[in-house]
Amino acid sequence: MRTPGMSVDMRTYLAHVELANPITTAAGCAGSGAELAQFFDVSRLGAVVTRSITMAPRAGRPTPRLAETPSGLLTAVGLQGPGVDAFLAAELPRLAERGARAVVSIAGGSVAEYTALARRLADAPGVTAVEVNLSCPNVADLGRVFARDPAASAEVVAAVRATMRYDVPVVAKLAPDAADIVAVARACVDGGADALALINTPLGMAIDVDTMRPALAAGTGGLSGPAVRPLAVRCLWQVHAALPGVPLVGMGGVSTGRDALELVLAGACAVAVGTALFHDPYAGLRVLRELEDLLKERGFERFADAVGLAHRPPGAAPRHRTDLEESPL
Amino acid sequence: MLTTRRVDAYHALTVVAPGIAERFRPGHFVTVAVGGPDTSMPARRAFAVHDVKPDYGGTVELVFAVRGRGTAWLAERRARDTLDIVGPLGRPFPVPRDPVGCVLAGGEYGSASLFALADTLQQRGCRVDFVLGAASADRVFGALRARRMGETTTLTTEDGSLGLRGRVTDALPAVIADARADVIYACGPMAMLRGVTAVAAEFDIPVQVSVEEAMACGYGVCMTCVLPVIDDDGVTRMVRACVEGPVFRGERVRFEDVGTIPFDALGAPGGRAQEGGAHTRNVG
Numbered sequence: 276m277r278t279p280g281m282s283v284d285m286r287t288y289l290a291h292v293e294l295a296n297p298i299t300t301a302a303g304c305a306g307s308g309a310e311l312a313q314f315f316d317v318s319r320l321g322a323v324v325t326r327s328i329t330m331a332p333r334a335g336r337p338t339p340r341l342a343e344t345p346s347g348l349l350t351a352v353g354l355q356g357p358g359v360d361a362f363l364a365a366e367l368p369r370l371a372e373r374g375a376r377a378v379v380s381i382a383g384g385s386v387a388e389y390t391a392l393a394r395r396l397a398d399a400p401g402v403t404a405v406e407v408n409l410s411c412p413n414v415a416d417l418g419r420v421f422a423r424d425p426a427a428s429a430e431v432v433a434a435v436r437a438t439m440r441y442d443v444p445v446v447a448k449l450a451p452d453a454a455d456i457v458a459v460a461r462a463c464v465d466g467g468a469d470a471l472a473l474i475n476t477p478l479g480m481a482i483d484v485d486t487m488r489p490a491l492a493a494g495t496g497g498l499s500g501p502a503v504r505p506l507a508v509r510c511l512w513q514v515h516a517a518l519p520g521v522p523l524v525g526m527g528g529v530s531t532g533r534d535a536l537e538l539v540l541a542g543a544c545a546v547a548v549g550t551a552l553f554h555d556p557y558a559g560l561r562v563l564r565e566l567e568d569l570l571k572e573r574g575f576e577r578f579a580d581a582v583g584l585a586h587r588p589p590g591a592a593p594r595h596r597t598d599l600e601e602s603p604l
Numbered sequence: 605m606l607t608t609r610r611v612d613a614y615h616a617l618t619v620v621a622p623g624i625a626e627r628f629r630p631g632h633f634v635t636v637a638v639g640g641p642d643t644s645m646p647a648r649r650a651f652a653v654h655d656v657k658p659d660y661g662g663t664v665e666l667v668f669a670v671r672g673r674g675t676a677w678l679a680e681r682r683a684r685d686t687l688d689i690v691g692p693l694g695r696p697f698p699v700p701r702d703p704v705g706c707v708l709a710g711g712e713y714g715s716a717s718l719f720a721l722a723d724t725l726q727q728r729g730c731r732v733d734f735v736l737g738a739a740s741a742d743r744v745f746g747a748l749r750a751r752r753m754g755e756t757t758t759l760t761t762e763d764g765s766l767g768l769r770g771r772v773t774d775a776l777p778a779v780i781a782d783a784r785a786d787v788i789y790a791c792g793p794m795a796m797l798r799g800v801t802a803v804a805a806e807f808d809i810p811v812q813v814s815v816e817e818a819m820a821c822g823y824g825v826c827m828t829c830v831l832p833v834i835d836d837d838g839v840t841r842m843v844r845a846c847v848e849g850p851v852f853r854g855e856r857v858r859f860e861d862v863g864t865i866p867f868d869a870l871g872a873p874g875g876r877a878q879e880g881g882a883h884t885r886n887v888g
Contacts, residue, residue: 303827310824310847326827332871334842337864341818341828343674346644348820352827355842358871492863500646530646553821554637554646556690 283570284577285563287321287544289404290444290469290522294321294376294545297578298535298563301526301549302327302380302406302448303352307366308373314556318374320563321545325366327382327408330391332358342481342490346528347502348550349479351493354382354411359395371401378446381435382408385415389431393438404444407435407468409459410475410497422450422475425458429466436467444469446524449514451506452477460514464521471514472524472547474507499550504528508541515542515583530558532565539566539578540585606663607683612742614713615679616654617687618665624691625662628653630699630721631814631851634666634691635822638674647820649674650846652717652791653692664691667716667745693822694850697721697789697812703729704786707779708754709772709800710736711792715745717814718791722753731755733783735775737796741766755783773799780807790814790854794862801854811854817845832858832866840869 285296299322305311308323317323335355342349357366362379370377379402383389389407396402409428412418421427428447436445447463449456451474460471476497481490489495507527515523525543529535530551538546546566551558566578575581606618624634635648655665670676681687699721700706706725708718715736722732734750737760744766750757758775759767768775773796780788780803790800791814804811819829824847833843834856842865843849858866865872 304825306825306827313823334865334869334871334873335827335830338828338830338862339818340830341647341820341826343645343647343820346646348646350820350826350828355827355830355871501644550646553826554643554648555688556821556823556825 281576283567283575284579285567287578288522289322289378289446289524289545291442292403292444296321296563297539297543297545298559298566299378299524299545299547300324300552300559301547302408303354304549304552308370308375311552311556311559312373315560316373317370318376320375320559322376322378322403323370324378324406324547325362325370325380326356327354327380328359328362328392329354329356329382330359330388332356332361337492339490339492340496342496344479344481344498345502347479347498347500348553349481349491349496349498350476351491351496353493359392363395363399367399367401376403377401378404378406380406380408380448382411384411384413386430386434390434390438393435397439402443404446404470405435405439406446406448406472407432408448408475410448410450420450422448422459423453425455425462428459429462432463432466432468446470446472448472448475449510450475450477451503451510451527456510457513457517460518460521464518470522470524472526473510473514474503474527477503477506499528501528501530501534504534504537508537511538511541511543512585516586519583519586529562530554532562532567532569535562535566536569536581539581540583542583542586544579544582606660608679608681611667611745614667614669614745616665616667617678617681618663619687619689620660620662621664621689621691622662624653624664624689625656625658628656628664628692628720629696630724631694631696631717632692633694633717633822633850634664634689635693635819636666636678637688638677645674647674648690648822649678650819650822652714652814653720654716655720664689667713669713690822694846695848697814697851699724699728700730700787703731705731705733705783707733707735707776707783707785707788709776709788709790709792709796710734710745711772711796712738712743713745714792714796714814714816715750718789719746719749719753721789726753731783733779733785734758735760735772735779737761737767737772737775739763771799772796773803776800776803777806780809785809787811788854794859797854797857798859801857801859804854812851813854813857814850815845815852815857816850819846822846832861832864832869834858840866842869842871
């Protein structure tokens, strides 16, 4: 039997890559990594997911970029970032120096641009995995985002998979406002995705009733924060049910260990903390500690045993209690 | 939290925060989580620090106006409540090595962050003159303290209910001329900072402005508080008010372009920088 007070084995796998624990930052929520490093040692997170890197520097969207909604934030930053050259020269080496495992998010407007980004990353040291941000307008499809179209998503994923080194997992990040997220997920896996990340922010909008104008300069923005967590749980649940063998990174409104556990039970083998980092710079480590405590309270010895556990048939015993040595069988 | 008081149209909170008080320099700000542990408000609220005192190991005083649900919640806090505060944040006001003449211009509660600066400047032998203004008398913050500290203090209100009728920028040229000022420091609404910077340009003296932009975190990760600022290399970049600011050299801020992405900014849509990349023009 397990010893009370023993720590839970929090290791997890992103495809074949082992992470010391399942908590990562969400893309676009941790700056360059240096900002959070003022508060804590970022190497204590399972991984740091970078902002979405583009080929050229991007100034992003005009301000206002932010509107607060009930338990949520609407943001339209527009992928502001330094471009891949400056990223590889300055930001990625700094993350490596800090001992962080870097998952590099990439964004493009065409299959060719994603491929070009993958080619630049293929030779870069310190890339633990590549996350493909599919919530970008496809120039060849009148600006419809890739993530709404299974075929376009699969094409991007296949191009990145073919370009990246075989030992670097490719993670496809899906949007919840696709007509059929399972279809997009399946297409991405068929295209060669080693894992899936869900959810990106659904598109939302707020109007300032005093000025009687849209609250954001861009009009619409991505909705994040606790308001979207049920959407994340639903998407994870559907995709894990359809593709139980595919590793899922869950994100969407996680601000406590309980929130993270909910996503894990739905099928996530890693959980990213995003908007909560704007509210609490220590949120990542706090969520990790709270998740470990919750698993310990529930008698888990290994984090991996909780992944997707809510999918077990009603009445079935939790998997982790099966102890073959003591079983009469 | 120690005390809370009303100051005319504003609220002032004093918080025991030794870590912030110890590292504070004039111009720094803090962000406060609002709404309690199960808050429905994920964005932190940013506040300038009015005063830092050594009592109780170190206290910090914030001044703010109630402008929404978050600040309304904060105004209801009482002594012995605890607050989640992150700070000190941002780049503080640079102070001159030599004893020079300084005009400190404040608009609305922006003047709150000028008193710690005035204190530092006076310790260095600088002459300090104040110009404080607001829409009406109850919204001019710190007039008494300015009168006590400043060589001269000029007050302006748009409705004429206190001091001169008009704006800070109307009174500023005469104050600069009389004081033979060498430098201006300003904190207040963006339109006022733009006007103050224009006056500084007329007198050909340096101006340091502290900007106020909407932000969610205050420590550089949310990327929402950006404004176009000309860098040392002459290139305009969209920089964060929280990390690269909130204090900037006035002439570097492209005030007329705040709220836009200037076409010549680094990485602007369709700009030179993006033509190098493949098909990037319409990305997200």
